[in-house]
Amino acid sequence: MTLKQLEEFFEKCKVNHLHGRYINLDHISPLIDQLSSSLSIKIEGYSVNNNPIHSIQWGNGKTRILIWSQMHGNESTTTKAIFDLFQALQQHMFSEEFKGVQLMILPMLNPDGAQMYTRQNANDIDLNRDAKDISQPESRILRKAFDAFKPHYCFNMHGQRTLYSAGPAPNSAVLSFLAPAADPERTVNQSRKQSMAVIAEMKKQLTPLIPGQIALYNDAFNINCVGDTFQSHSTPSILFEAGHFPKDYNREVVRRLIFKAMAIAISFISNSPHSTYDYEHYTEIPQNEERFYDILIRNTSDADIGIRYKEILKDGKIEFIPEVTDMGILDNKYGHKEINADQYSVLSLKKEPFKPGDEIDIVLINNEKFSLKLTDS
Known part of the structure; x- marks a missing residue:
């Protein structure tokens, strides 16, 4: 699967109805209703303000991947890319590349925050700091999905501010990733190596498009963060951060890159579900810096x-x-x-x-x- 093929796929399946930064439940509900029978749709529960939180499942491969987006309501870029991916799946674009996986995707975990365009939910709680307490209905829905689906991998989809550079150089961090730590010692165990290997593969394939513009988030352990918690349960977890491409304040260029990153990651896992190949290259990626x-x-x-x-x-x-x-x-x-x-x-x-x-x-x-x-x- 080449970058040219991914570009062609994206152009064929981009959901033009979703554009810009403000994406809420009103925007995606009609799109969910229009999804074909090849995708299984379920309401997993309801938010603080009683808005539905959907899951969409696809595939019957042995390796299960749980993906959630917009747990921060004002981080919508990855949600747009996920609906582009749904269109690709409906058009059977990745049938061969993804045949080894089963996907469960929660495209909007925080519909109340999305409506208000806030990071927090309607109770003013950051859901990505609620993994230990599980005090919010949205957190409980995600944890229930994790326990029931028993994923082999997790993708935690986010967006980051324009302030980040990829290392000290004057290069904007267009995409950032993280293989979260599983313990305070930041041990590089088997599950973390698998996360690192997937990120190293995405970096290798996407570098020709954005050279020097891929970075890593800080890996300090925080059990309150969802990725750290799931990693501590020996489930390889990957943080995706949609960053800033020059002049792309609507995050449409980055949406395209997130689509490609997801496709690369899912294909890699489908073909090599337990691979730690080249995971060492993860440490060569520069850190996010606030420059x-x-x-x-x-x-x-x-x-x-x-x-x-x-x-x-x-x-x-x-x-x-x-x-x-x-x-x-x-x-x-x-x-x-x-x-x-x-x-x-x-x-x-x-x-x-x-x-x-x-x-x-x-x-x-x-x-x-x-x-x-x-x-x-």
Whole structure:
């Protein structure tokens, strides 16, 4: 299965109805209703606000993979890619490549958070910190699915902010992965080696598309995190993080890459369900580092200005509001967009200086206006 084939598959099965960052239950419910009989659909339970949480199953192979997305309601990119994958499965695109697996997918674990565009659920709980207490209905649904399905692998699908670089270089972390630790000592046991091997394979195949832009999350053990908990039960678990491709604030380029990453991972597991082949290459992947601003204004008369977008839900759409995050010497930081102030002061339209926390759409540099609004996403 080549990258060219994956690109052709994606173009044939992309669900155009799902676009942008705001994806909630109203968007996916009609798509679930339209899924063919080749996919088995079930309501696993209900959220705090009594919204249904669905599972979709496909395949009859021996190796079971449990996948869940949008446990953080404002992380929707992987959900879009999952529905693209459903279309591919309905069109029998991966019948041969996936014949060794059985998939159980919960495409939206946190429908209440998705509706509000919040990380937390309706009780203001981070579901990815509730693995030990299992205090929330959504957490109990996921744990029940895990116990009943008895997966051989788990994919924990997330999205990450634009601030991450792949190591210290000025490369945005477009995709990030993690083979979670199973204990505080971060032992590299059999299940973790299997997770690492899958990630190493994805990195190897995707590097031609995004060279130097794949990173790893920190692997400090936290039993409250779902991936760490499932890994501690000797189930190889993999964290997928949809990051930022230049100018891709709607995460449509990254959606395409997540689709390909899932296909590569599932195919690898289907063909080699217990493989630890080349797992050592996992450690060659650079770590996520917090080095990026959405906008960085350098060489001002005073301090560099780092600006990040706040994502605000308004009238059913996400608005990106520029906010001053940091001011100072930011020599080891980068901007997805950079402005050179040429030693001039940077002022508001009222010709006043800025401070951290200020929301600004336009700045004045030498009496010239520079718009900070997002215009190309």
